[in-house]
Amino acid sequence: MATAIVLRTYGGPEVLTSEPVDVGRPGPGELRVRQTAIGVNFHDCYVRSGLYRTLAVPGIPGIEAAGVIEEIGPGVSGFATGDRIAYVTGQYGAYASERLMPAAWALRLPAGVGEATAATVLLKGLTTEMLTREVHPIKAGDIVLVHAAAGGVGRLLCRRVRQLGATVIGTVGNEAKAEVARAAGCAHTILYRQEDFIARVKEITGGRGVDVVYDSVGRDTFDGSLESLALRGHLVNFGQASGSVPPFEVSRLAARSTSVSRPILFHYVAERAALEKLAAPVFEAVRSGLFPVEPGRSFPLADAAAAHRALEARQAEGPLFLMP
Numbered sequence: 001m002a003t004a005i006v007l008r009t010y011g012g013p014e015v016l017t018s019e020p021v022d023v024g025r026p027g028p029g030e031l032r033v034r035q036t037a038i039g040v041n042f043h044d045c046y047v048r049s050g051l052y053r054t055l056a057v058p059g060i061p062g063i064e065a066a067g068v069i070e071e072i073g074p075g076v077s078g079f080a081t082g083d084r085i086a087y088v089t090g091q092y093g094a095y096a097s098e099r100l101m102p103a104a105w106a107l108r109l110p111a112g113v114g115e116a117t118a119a120t121v122l123l124k125g126l127t128t129e130m131l132t133r134e135v136h137p138i139k140a141g142d143i144v145l146v147h148a149a150a151g152g153v154g155r156l157l158c159r160r161v162r163q164l165g166a167t168v169i170g171t172v173g174n175e176a177k178a179e180v181a182r183a184a185g186c187a188h189t190i191l192y193r194q195e196d197f198i199a200r201v202k203e204i205t206g207g208r209g210v211d212v213v214y215d216s217v218g219r220d221t222f223d224g225s226l227e228s229l230a231l232r233g234h235l236v237n238f239g240q241a242s243g244s245v246p247p248f249e250v251s252r253l254a255a256r257s258t259s260v261s262r263p264i265l266f267h268y269v270a271e272r273a274a275l276e277k278l279a280a281p282v283f284e285a286v287r288s289g290l291f292p293v294e295p296g297r298s299f300p301l302a303d304a305a306a307a308h309r310a311l312e313a314r315q316a317e318g319p320l321f322l323m324p
């Protein structure tokens, strides 16, 4: 028997309890994977609390993990037992010691990319590549505003945007995070809880505004992000750490012919070719050191509740992961 965290009711971290589960044999197109590291993300907290109703209860949460292929179902090609793989999925089930999954999700890990690293970098890395290559392709010379620039996605995003030749302005919650953001490539940092970030962006850009804002903070920053855009600028809202963005008048965008997007990674990696196209630069960035390998903090799978508490208390200094 394997073990899994089965969500039976939405609620606080205490609803995450461990149970034995029968995994079974892989069906056509499936793999049976022994999982060795499972990423813990804000998405998981939103699912657990019931904010997102994307996982019906009872259900096994978790969208990101790495492990080793134990058994291969009929019709699967390109994989062998013993292969190390990682995946991200919008269909859940990652909080388990073993699982069945479609082979179509699996990405074989290149040498030099560890399983704990893969299980904590894949979602954030794919999100970064989606944002900078697909949603708003960065051009050399762009000026870019990244909110929560010292956060998990924020740090990778700043590194990639800088590497693509753009200037990065990062907002952060405190001075320690400002240092992290500068180390990740921000030319300018703004303490957005103390300073008026719109005024600072105008000052830094000589009144022009920025070409794109990557905004995962949501409610608290949305209006200011719109105000910070240059003519024909693009506001990419990809998260809501401070709460959902309230409805707004589309005609507001006419003031400077700006645009707003609300992308979700899973819609950008639904096709195998698209997944591979975005995953290749993530693994390359890990191998080259552009995306630094952070040791992170591990919790036993059975103690997933403690990992959620740490994430929600904003105590997480690096990535969090569960070990079966």
Ligand SMILES: NC(=O)c1ccc[n+]([C@@H]2O[C@H](COP(=O)([O-])OP(=O)(O)OC[C@H]3O[C@@H](n4cnc5c(N)ncnc54)[C@H](OP(=O)(O)O)[C@@H]3O)[C@@H](O)[C@H]2O)c1
Binding pocket: 041, 042, 043, 123, 124, 127, 148, 149, 150, 151, 152, 153, 154, 171, 172, 173, 174, 177, 216, 217, 220, 238, 239, 240, 241, 242, 243, 263, 264, 265, 266, 314
């Ligand atoms: N659209 C997608 O497909 C996709 C994919 C992956 C992740 N995401 C989203 O991207 C965001 C970032 O994910 P992450 O894992 O890298 O998290 P994170 O950025 O490490 O953490 C969120 C950060 O948001 C800032 N923040 C501002 N107001 C906050 C509030 N009221 N409560 C909590 N935090 C607040 C905090 O930074 P400061 O202290 O510096 O303000 C905090 O560290 C999340 O919202 C996640 O859901 C979206």
